[in-house]
Amino acid sequence: MEIHPKITPIYQTSVFKFEDLNELELYFGEPGSRYLYSRNGNPNSDELAEALTRLEGGAGAVATGSGMAAIFAALMTYCAAGDHVLCAADIYGGSSSLLNQELSRLGITVSYVPFEELTTNLAAYMQPRTRLLLCETISNPLLRVADLRAAAEATHALGLKLVVDNTFASPVITRPFEHGADLVMHSVTKYVAGHSDVTAGAVVARTAEDAARLKQLGTLFGLTLSPMESWLAVRGLKTLRLRMEAHCRNAQAVAELLARHPAVGEVFYPGLPQHPQHALAAAQGAGQFGGMVSFRLADDTTEAVSRFMRASQRFPFAPSLAGVDSSLSYPAGTSHRALSEEQRQELGITAGLVRLSVGIEPAAELLLDLQQALDKK
Template sequence: MKQERGFATLAVHAGEVPDPNTGASSPNLVMSTTYVTDPDVSFSAEDFGENTPFIYTRWGNPTIAQLEQKLASLEGAEAAIAFASGMAASTGLLLQFLLPGDHLIIADVSYAGVAEFAKDYLPARGIEVSRVDLSDPQNLQQALRPNTRLVYAETPANPILKLTDIAAVAAITHQAGARLIVDSTFATPVATRPLALGADFVVHSLTKYIGGHGDAIGGAVLGRAADLAILRKEVSIHLGGIISPFNAWLILRGLATLPIRMRAHEENALALARWLEQHPQVQRVIYPGLASHPQADLARRQMQNFSGMISFQVKGDAAALARRFAERLEVIHYAVSLGHHRSLIFYLSTRDMLRTSFMLSEAQEATYRSFAGDGIFRFSVGLEDAADLISDLEQAFA
């Protein structure tokens, strides 16, 4: 598929062709683990390359390859690798490009699993880790060291929707001879394409908006073909955290509707965010599409879609309200995860997040609390009628 095609056309067609034998229009699901091959083909990962035929699904699979090609087209990347989960994608990337004695700078607020991996696993294996508030690029400048190899950003950040200026952070990172990873799960390529802004790698949890239906776990790393060839051989093939072809097929199906889903998520989220701002029991609403977001200018400059994630603080006993939500909500599910077609809400206590996931300085904790207070409701606004979502929240608040 030619790159000059429109985004929606790529979402439907990139990586896919009608089956040459049957004429099937939709992508085939290939579940085979092994393939009949030429006797001259080497069965060694050392000889694996882009022209290697399908041999064994841990190495490559037709359905997974279609997903990777579509993802690369949508992100404007040279290549993509699909993994079994977003965590497998992130941890595999960090393990591949960090060695004992190297220094990693990670955003002070990142997805909890990645934050905990950087807090516990990496330092125990001789990798230095610094948590830095990347919402101010000067903080990155001051944190760089001669042995800094990677900078890991997440924008918007889970769960407080703090933003990072990708272009500014990429310039500083490259000046230091390091490489920039951006977790763009909340934004999706509909909103932001980090590679075009200077990032070296993009990470996605495909479980969220890209899959979109809450029925398939997956992850992906995108970037330059040469970097990803190394990652595929050393991490995907040798560590084996590959995605199931069935999950890849489900995510391919979800990707076709990503552009129209993201427009609907944004439209609903903006309506809900404006309604929540006026609610007497709501203390504060954080949404990149609101003028009240502390980085609204950056959001407008960097995001072409503001996604469907809202965080909000409430007045009074938030934990009691969380219990009431869990008992009373009828349309919205009280559940973790995000980016599904159905709406999900969950309360995240600041005390618990700081205790289990984030090791923050006093200044960083103050910034976190400026977004989250003592705790926030993370609201993944789905594709239902906005009026029904408002009505559901209204009766649960009462």
């Protein structure tokens, strides 16, 4: 009896059976025709990779065990020992820690490029073996918006590749390949899966050649994602468009409330007209600005942040982001903790900076909670 499930079952198996040696030869002779071992490929992880490939408009992808594994795979697609990487100074702390602490041990060096110079002065940071520029569509945690088309033109003019972390935007808001990117990566843990119950990543390639290289890296380094996590991520992905609409709508309302409140010194959200890249974000994001909002308390101290955290009931302190339930994070003490105090100050990550991940709850409930928490200050 043939079974045709509407939803792909969970292939919770480490290995697949072969009837004879002919089938084994078919596996090696016709890539993608069947499965051998789940580290090499599994129907669930392939389904996630194929779905993200379609969403981003790429040529192929690999699903990985975390967002950090995705960053590693993206960098290793183009880099070998002795190579040099350019990285936006405004970057997730885990990305800079990977470059500074681990890839440096493999002989891969990095130079950090200030946000203002990403599209205008890359040549000043070049070395003979520079291979790529790594940047984020919307930066963590100050939500600066990179001009991806200009960055792609600048990198390609220098013979470099452009690798874009599209986690904060998601392909619903921005599709970096349309602006010239070469690789696009996601912490699938965040908006793609969307329910704070999966740890996963993915890298999508613009070309078939890079997609094949990603597949090789995933297999040989053991970066590939498990069947269960893949299945959960695919399930979450099916509501991504609906969730992003709600995240964006709520975040806009939250940012506007924060901008009016006297206890708030500064608000960082691309949807506000006063944001320096507001016009770029509107064009590059098709009028959507994302679900992340950062703000600096007028009382720029850790004590003020702790009072705010204790007063808020709808934004628990949970150092991740992008789940359907709202949360808050403290960049100076979590994502960017490995930076020196001087580096954090240079980036604007001060003691009073708070990052909100705005969920999809009724907006009125979130606004009431923020109002009362800020009023208590």
